[in-house]
Amino acid sequence: xxxxxxxxxxxxxxxxxxxxxxxxxxxxxxxxxxxxxxxxxxxxxxxxxxxxxxxxxxxxxxxxxxxxxxxxxxxxxxxxxxxxxxxxxxxxxxxxxxxxxxxxxxxxxxxxxxxxxxxxxxxxxxxxxxxxxxxxxxxxxxxxxxxxxxxxxxxxxxxxxxx
Numbered sequence: 001x002x003x004x005x006x007x008x009x010x011x012x013x014x015x016x017x018x019x020x021x022x023x024x025x026x027x028x029x030x031x032x033x034x035x036x037x038x039x040x041x042x043x044x045x046x047x048x049x050x051x052x053x054x055x056x057x058x059x060x061x062x063x064x065x066x067x068x069x070x071x072x073x074x075x076x077x078x079x080x081x082x083x084x085x086x087x088x089x090x091x092x093x094x095x096x097x098x099x100x101x102x103x104x105x106x107x108x109x110x111x112x113x114x115x116x117x118x119x120x121x122x123x124x125x126x127x128x129x130x131x132x133x134x135x136x137x138x139x140x141x142x143x144x145x146x147x148x149x150x151x152x153x154x155x156x157x158x159x160x161x162x163x
Contacts, residue, residue: 037063037163038085040078042092042104044069048145051152059156063163071099075107083113088163090114092139094123094130102130105137118162122155 043049049067056065066087068074074092090108092101099107101121108114121134122143131142140162146152 038087039063039065039089039091039159039163040074040087041065041067042069042071042074042090042096042101043067044093044096048093052156055149055153055156059153060160063160069097071096071101071104073098074104075099078108078111078114086113086117088117089159090117090119091159092119092121094121094125094134101139102133102137105134105139109138120159120162 041049041052043052052067053065056063066077068077071092074090074096078086078090092104094101096104101123105119105121108117108119115138118140119138120141120143121131121139122145123130124145126144134142143155143158146155
């Protein structure tokens, strides 16, 4: 437990050093009646989820992040939402249990109400055939998961630009 606390403190120190506010963007002010924007993540890695939550909150805390760790459950969840509750972005890990990112994209193409939602596949795989297949199935982009915190912050800003 003590080692984990040291690791978390170290990570927070790294994050606080590397997080720099985006100079070109004014902070977004929320009115009392404004609903937070939501982003659905199909992500089965808990470490990635924790890091994304922390970094998203430092970049723009107005977003509600919904993490689902199973491909079929992503589809099931989206089917439970009213049109007014649909996310502004769907981010899918390519390798997920039950349905992978390409399978989810294929299923989403069948849902007219989800066609307007931007979709990003993010993966550790740089395989061109995966990338091509996902773009053909309607992904707006195929992003390789960054290995450095500052690159991940840039990726988060890129994701937010779709909303």
